[in-house]
Amino acid sequence: MQTQLQIIPIPAFQDNYLWLIHNGTQAVVVDPGDAVPVMDTLEKLGLKLEAILVTHHHQDHIGGVKPLLANMPDVRIFAPRLESYDFPHVPLSEPDQVRCVDWLPVAQIIDLPGHTLGHIAYFMQLDHEPWLFCGDTLFGAGCGRLFEGTPAQMYQSLQKLKALPAQTKVFCTHEYTLHNIHFALTLEPGNTALQQRRQDTRTLLDQHQPSLPSNLALELATNPFLRCDSAEIREATHTQNESEVVTFSKIRELRNHY
Numbered sequence: 216m217q218t219q220l221q222i223i224p225i226p227a228f229q230d231n232y233l234w235l236i237h238n239g240t241q242a243v244v245v246d247p248g249d250a251v252p253v254m255d256t257l258e259k260l261g262l263k264l265e266a267i268l269v270t271h272h273h274q275d276h277i278g279g280v281k282p283l284l285a286n287m288p289d290v291r292i293f294a295p296r297l298e299s300y301d302f303p304h305v306p307l308s309e310p311d312q313v314r315c316v317d318w319l320p321v322a323q324i325i326d327l328p329g330h331t332l333g334h335i336a337y338f339m340q341l342d343h344e345p346w347l348f349c350g351d352t353l354f355g356a357g358c359g360r361l362f363e364g365t366p367a368q369m370y371q372s373l374q375k376l377k378a379l380p381a382q383t384k385v386f387c388t389h390e391y392t393l394h395n396i397h398f399a400l401t402l403e404p405g406n407t408a409l410q411q412r413r414q415d416t417r418t419l420l421d422q423h424q425p426s427l428p429s430n431l432a433l434e435l436a437t438n439p440f441l442r443c444d445s446a447e448i449r450e451a452t453h454t455q456n457e458s459e460v461v462t463f464s465k466i467r468e469l470r471n472h473y
């Protein structure tokens with residue numbers, strides 16, 4: 216049954232993607248910041264929404280939850296245990312494993328404090344490849360801002376993601392990839408994988424295609440926040456004699472002002 220699964224990005228707001236997984240009749244949506252484009256897509260494709268997965272409490276990730284629930288009271292909602300929500304939900308945190316709907320594999324919950332303190336990811340092993348829904352923690356060639364957590368917390372969260380299988384598909388929630396690549400090239404101009412990714416990303420965007428999903432192998436090769444051990448990055452950030460957390464913190468600070 217899993218081979219019939221499809222996943223599509225629903226564009227919302229300026230640069231968000233709301234990921235919709237479906238099997239032709241039933242659907243699950245991740246981080247529905249806006250209900251309208253989700254409702255439109257469900258109607259267009261003739262799908263019934265069965266579950267909503269939430270990674271963290273920011274409005275552009277949950278703004279559509281209550282309107283969707285009002286229209287479809289049977290929908291089950293899953294959300295981080297360490298954050299508070301004013302809608303009914305199944306609270307999740309590490310090491311929970313949950314089957315959100317019977318036509319998807321079990322999701323392994325990963326705690327990712329940093330962007331927010333309760334932020335979680337959903338990791339699923341499909342037949343053909345693993346999927347990661349990581350909210351605003353990992354972006355194409357970037358990572359989320361530290362609104363609530365410390366650099367050390369975010370660094371540790373990213374270490375957990377680095378340990379996942381390299382072929383994992385990464386369903387990031389914002390189209391920040393090209394700007395992130397330009398920033399990354401200021402730190403690692405000699406990274407040929409990064410140069411190639413700039414070209415590939417430009418081609419996709421020129422064709423009005425999303426640059427996402429990404430995959431972990433590509434992020435490991437090009438994402439500076441996963442490359443705090445790179446000699447070129449450590450030199451560029453003047454942190455050769457510091458811990459990787461210090462390098463991470465410096466990259467995040469530079470990116471905030473880029």
Ligand SMILES: [Zn+2]
Nearest residue numbers: 271273330351
């Ligand atoms: Zn956020």
